[in-house]
Amino acid sequence: MALFSGDGTGVLARKLKKYGAQIIGGIHITMPDSIADEKVLKRSFKQNKKLISRADEKIKKAVEKIKNNKPPQEGIGLFCQLAGLLGQRLYFYHKTKEYSDKLKIDSEKCIGCGKCVKLCPMKNLELKNKTLISKNKCTLCYRCINDCPKQALTLLGKQVISQHKIDKYL
Numbered sequence: 001m002a003l004f005s006g007d008g009t010g011v012l013a014r015k016l017k018k019y020g021a022q023i024i025g026g027i028h029i030t031m032p033d034s035i036a037d038e039k040v041l042k043r044s045f046k047q048n049k050k051l052i053s054r055a056d057e058k059i060k061k062a063v064e065k066i067k068n069n070k071p072p073q074e075g076i077g078l079f080c081q082l083a084g085l086l087g088q089r090l091y092f093y094h095k096t097k098e099y100s101d102k103l104k105i106d107s108e109k110c111i112g113c114g115k116c117v118k119l120c121p122m123k124n125l126e127l128k129n130k131t132l133i134s135k136n137k138c139t140l141c142y143r144c145i146n147d148c149p150k151q152a153l154t155l156l157g158k159q160v161i162s163q164h165k166i167d168k169y170l
C-alpha cells in the first residue's frame with residue numbers, strides 16, 4: 001500500500017506461522033493506492049508505474065539477500081509490531097467503526113448492474129428493484145468503489161477520481 005502499513009509484514013508473518021510456515025524475513029514494499037476517492041491519495045499513472053518498478057527492484061534485491069542467507073527483516077520485529085498497533089490498528093479501528101455506514105450511493109449514476117453486490121465480501125450491498133442499498137456492514141475494502149463501471153460509489157471522499165487496478169501497471 002502507498003500509506004504507512006505499520007507492521008503489515010508482521011501481521012502476515014504471524015498469520016502464516018499459525019498455518020505452519022517458517023518465517024525467515026520480510027520486506028515492506030510501497031504499492032499504488034487502491035483508494036481512489038480522495039485527492040490526497042491520488043497518484044498519477046506515471047507515479048504509480050514508478051512505484052511498481054521500485055517495488056520490482058526491491059524484490060530482486062531481497063531475493064539476492066535470501067540467496068546469501070541474509071533475508072531482510074523489515075516489519076517483523078517488536079518495534080514494528082508496536083508501531084503498527086499504536087499508529088494504525090488502534091487508530092483505524094475506530095475510524096472503521098465510524099465509517100462503516102458511510103458508503104455513498106449516487107442513484108443518478110447507478111445503473112443497477114449488480115457488480116458491486118457480487119464483489120462485496122461483507123454482503124453489505126443489495127439490489128431491490130434495481131435500487132442499490134447499503135446495509136451498514138461495510139469494512140472499507142474499496143472493492144465496489146474501484147470496480148463500479150459508473151463510479152457511482154464513494155466512501156471517504158465525494159467523488160471517485162480514478163479507479164486503480166494492478167492490470168493498468170503490468
Ligand code: SF4
Binds near residue numbers: 113114116117149151
Ligand atoms: S457496480 Fe455501480 S452501477 Fe453497478 S449496481 Fe453497483 S453501484 Fe450501481
Ligand code: SF4
Binds near residue numbers: 122124138143144
Ligand atoms: S467497500 Fe467493500 S465492504 Fe464496503 S460495501 Fe464496498 S465491497 Fe462491501
